[in-house]
Amino acid sequence: MLHPNSLYHDFLQPAEIEFLKKTAVFCQKEIVPFAADWEEKEELPRALFTAAGKAGLMGMLAPKAVGGQQLSILCFCLAIEEIARHCGAFAMNMAAHNALCVGHPLGYASDELKQKIFPSVLNGDWMVAWALTEPNAGSDTGGVETTATLLPDGTWELNGHKLYITMGNHSDRMIVMAITGRDEKGKKEFSAFWINSAHTEKVRKVKTAGVRASNTSEFYLKQVKGELVGQRGKGQHAALACLDSGRLGIAAMAIGLGRAAVEIAKQRMLSRRQFGKRIAEFQALQFMLADCEVELRAAEALLLQPCVMHARGQKFTLEGSFAKLYASEAASRACNRSLQICGGWGYTRDTFVERMWRDARLCEIGEGSSEVQRLIISRTLLKAAEETYGLADPAARK
Numbered sequence: 001m002l003h004p005n006s007l008y009h010d011f012l013q014p015a016e017i018e019f020l021k022k023t024a025v026f027c028q029k030e031i032v033p034f035a036a037d038w039e040e041k042e043e044l045p046r047a048l049f050t051a052a053g054k055a056g057l058m059g060m061l062a063p064k065a066v067g068g069q070q071l072s073i074l075c076f077c078l079a080i081e082e083i084a085r086h087c088g089a090f091a092m093n094m095a096a097h098n099a100l101c102v103g104h105p106l107g108y109a110s111d112e113l114k115q116k117i118f119p120s121v122l123n124g125d126w127m128v129a130w131a132l133t134e135p136n137a138g139s140d141t142g143g144v145e146t147t148a149t150l151l152p153d154g155t156w157e158l159n160g161h162k163l164y165i166t167m168g169n170h171s172d173r174m175i176v177m178a179i180t181g182r183d184e185k186g187k188k189e190f191s192a193f194w195i196n197s198a199h200t201e202k203v204r205k206v207k208t209a210g211v212r213a214s215n216t217s218e219f220y221l222k223q224v225k226g227e228l229v230g231q232r233g234k235g236q237h238a239a240l241a242c243l244d245s246g247r248l249g250i251a252a253m254a255i256g257l258g259r260a261a262v263e264i265a266k267q268r269m270l271s272r273r274q275f276g277k278r279i280a281e282f283q284a285l286q287f288m289l290a291d292c293e294v295e296l297r298a299a300e301a302l303l304l305q306p307c308v309m310h311a312r313g314q315k316f317t318l319e320g321s322f323a324k325l326y327a328s329e330a331a332s333r334a335c336n337r338s339l340q341i342c343g344g345w346g347y348t349r350d351t352f353v354e355r356m357w358r359d360a361r362l363c364e365i366g367e368g369s370s371e372v373q374r375l376i377i378s379r380t381l382l383k384a385a386e387e388t389y390g391l392a393d394p395a396a397r398k
């Protein structure tokens with residue numbers, strides 16, 4: 001829930017504040033009673049996605065004209081943060097669904113394809129996955145080896161191997177990044193395709209440290225028919241643009257997890273007694289709490305800027321990297337400190353801190369690792385400095 005003093009109030013419409021209140025009610029009713037069981041079973045029920053569709057959570061960023069909620073990206077982030085407080089796995093699913101699985105066709109698909117796939121994608125009837133990563137293509141998306149071949153009858157056929165795809169094997173439809181050829185310099189041409197997931201060959205649910213209830217999938221594509229999403233050759237550009245928004249969702253997920261862990265730690269500090277006093281009286285723990293709060297507030301502040309830039313229609317890649325990098329690492333530290341404050345109890349599965357600690361760790365890796373964010377930031381800063389000081393490397397011009 002929004003703190004009454006939160007700066008965010010100034011950037012949200014009344015309808016968005018109402019949406020966030022409804023999301024909090026949704027979490028209490030549909031997630032809180034069941035999250036521990038989903039974690040134990042390592043599965044999210046399909047009915048949850050249907051309920052999320054009815055609550056508008058599957059189409060947060062899509063315009064009303066196609067059946068979406070038309071919310072700002074800030075409101076989307078705050079909804080993800082709220083969900084993450086209760087279930088990191090579902091928060092990750094909702095973040096990826098809205099920013100990537102809906103964001104990609106929304107920004108790049110033909111009107112014809114949009115009409116065909118919306119509203120099933122937005123109302124929870126279809127679960128959609130977004131598949132870029134492969135055994136040889138992680139941080140380096142240039143390693144993609146999946147191919148899409150244009151057949152004489154004008155249809156596309158995909159062949160390849162995808163790995164670590166969120167809900168890949170539970171999805172109904174999927175957006176798949178594939179290579180459609182090479183340019184005159186031999187550079188790979190990337191394109192995105194819409195496929196029916198029933199035609200993939202499922203390999204396994206990959207067992208993960210955190211977000212266990214999410215189905216992290218491995219599968220093959222063998223002669224799978226696909227439909228182009230956007231222009232041929234523009235797939236990598238579109239994927240990277242969608243990841244800009246996706247990273248804000250991951251930052252929000254991290255903040256939600258960090259906040260939830262700190263709430264448990266505060267309650268433990270006030271209820272646990274050692275050496276004849278509440279552990280809240282130990283300065284070592286007080287300082288850990290203070291550091292958590294300062295860092296989470298800094299993460300919230302860093303998240304606001306790219307959200308405002310998105311609303312203004314400005315490019316926010318750099319600011320999104322600041323937010324994602326800082327929020328994910330701050331959340332990991334907050335969860336780690338919260339676990340420490342809770343002692344042995346924190347390490348057990350009698351509480352949720354250890355789950356949040358494992359879930360938050362994903363935020364430092366998924367949708368561009370911390371190192372990739374540092375690369376984006378440093379490269380952008382140095383490029384701007386080259387231009388400012390006229391110090392471009394002459395060798396690079398050759």
Ligand SMILES: Cc1cc2nc3c(=O)[nH]c(=O)nc-3n(C[C@H](O)[C@H](O)[C@H](O)COP(=O)(O)OP(=O)(O)OC[C@H]3O[C@@H](n4cnc5c(N)ncnc54)[C@H](O)[C@@H]3O)c2cc1C
Nearest residue numbers: 130131132133138139164165166216365366367368369371
């Ligand atoms: C739970 C989960 C869900 C996921 N969901 C999806 C999904 O839905 N769709 C999808 O397409 N992908 C998904 N992924 C994949 C995810 O995006 C990648 O794992 C991530 O981008 C990192 O790639 P990698 O795992 O191949 O690591 P690698 O690229 O192999 O990196 C290994 C290490 O090297 C570092 N590194 C790499 N390059 C550099 C460099 N140039 N300089 C410095 N350090 C570098 C990395 O930061 C990392 O520390 C998911 C992953 C997980 C774990």
